Amino acid sequence: MRRARQQKGCTAAVGGTLYSRYSTSDWDSSNKQHFHLSERERNLAERLRNDAYRAVKATDSRTRNRQAANTKRLGDRVHDIHFWKEELNNEIREMENETENLNEHKRILEKALSDTRGPLAIAEECLLQREKRVGIDQVHDDEVDTIKRCQDKMIRLIEKAAIQLKMDRAAQHACEKDSKDKNHAQNLDDRMHQLRNSAAGIGFHPGIENVDNTITIPYSWVKFTQENIARSQKEREISEKLRGEIDALLRQCANEMWSQFNTVNNSFNSRIQETHDAKNKLQAHLQRVNNEIRDVEHAIDLLRKAIHDKEYPMKVAQTRLDERTRRINVELCNDPVMKGLQKEVNEIRESVRMLKEKLRQAENALVRLLKTKATLEEDISVKDNSLYIDSKGCMGLRKNMPMDPKVGPIFNMPLAY
Known part of the structure; x- marks a missing residue:
């Protein structure tokens, strides 16, 4: 019992004299533990330091390579x-x-x-x-x-x-x-x-990597x-x-x-009749062209109104999308609402594109109809002139x-x- 207390560092007095609290083996064991601890921590720190150097070197090399590649691109x-x-x-x-x-x-x-x-x-x-x-x-x-x-x-x-x-x-x-x-x-x-790393005017633009306005x-x-x-x-x-x-x-x-x-030419009378027939046909065509011009102009008005009517739905959808970009943290969710709004914008844009295409076609058709009308009126004028010349001044002459x-x-x- 006494020996055990000596080994565990218990204090005792003999004739009023103190003896050692720890044994030599305790002292050696403590030193070895400290040595091992120091060596283990140093090795760990050295590995961490080496890993840090390698990480710095690797990230620096990767950054330089990526920047060089994009510069080349x-x-x-x-x-x-x-x-x-x-x-x-x-x-x-x-x-x-x-x-x-x-x-x-x-x-x-x-x-x-x-x-x-x-x-x-x-x-x-x-x-x-x-x-x-x-x-x-x-x-x-x-x-x-x-x-x-x-x-x-x-x-x-x-x-x-x-x-x-x-x-x-x-x-x-x-x-x-x-x-x-x-x-x-x-x-x-x-x-x-x-542009280089040392150039003036460079700065942080957080989130710009997520912006894709390419078309x-x-x-x-x-x-x-x-x-x-x-x-x-x-x-x-x-x-x-x-x-x-x-x-x-x-x-x-x-x-x-x-x-x-x-x-x-020996067919003067026939030509006059043919001119009359041609003029009548031209006038009939001119009347149909005038009717078609009115119908096309009405269609153009409808198309323009339809295009104008898409502006406010587009503003609403885009405003919703714009406002929802101001959500923060995890709330920036690509939820069905966002997908639906994006689809809505695309659908409205496609509708406007289709309506504009139809409007362009209708306007081109109107231009062609107006040109046709002018051509018909000019041709009718030519026919009138020819009939006047032939019937009034040229018959049999x-x-x-x-x-x-x-x-x-x-x-x-x-x-x-």
Whole structure:
């Protein structure tokens, strides 16, 4: 019992003298425990320190690599934007040249149309000179008709050229807008490509990584520009063909007018009846076109109202979405409400897009109807004019061509009367 108390450090006195509270083995054991504890904690601290160094090194390397990779991607993106911007600019220059050429051809065609007025006046004067002829000589020729037919062809081609010029300018505008957008994107991405950790103006933008306002992907981005270029190239091709048509029409009209000056037509009365029938049909078509114009205008009003009526539902849905972004912490839940609101916005946007497309189609249809109306009214006016000339001044009258009365050139070739 006494020995046990000595080993456990119990105190005792013998003759008033204190002896040691702990044994030597206790002292050695305590030291060893402290040594082991110190070594274990140092090893643990060393492992933690090594892990920390490795973590610092790994995260620093990963951050640098990620930043370098994105910097390279920005450089590649700038290069891609520059490439397509140059393609657009080249197409814009080509379209500008084509538009200038077509405009010049249109001007020449308008000048040629104006130049037909002189031969037409001479031909009508020739018809008036035959008023006193009788018998078998009471025939008419198609000279006036030929000139008017050429004029109608020229007018239609002038109108076609005017429409094509609008199409060319629209295609060019689309390319110019695309090029302008790419120039803006190139400047922005180029600045971001040059941005470094030491640059001024950088700062924290919490949550920006969750914002996705993109509307295209690389495939659709390239496709959009390719379609703009393809559209411009297609319009240029049509424009070039139209210039060929103008050249061909000028030669055709010159040949027809020249040939018709020497041709006598024996179907004058039939032509008057045919003109009457044509005029009546044109008037009937004009009436139907006027009715259709009223119906289309009503449809356009309905479409515009429908588009306007979608504004407030869109505002409500987007306001709800915007306000719900202000939820905090775990309440920022992608719940059915958010999905429903997003779907609602998309559905309204799709509805507006569809309605706008229908509105565009209806407006285009109205433009075409108005153009058709103008063409019909003009053609009716031409028919009225032809009937007046034929029935009042040209019936049974036709004067033979003089032997050699040449007049000035039209379409760069001499015409004879």
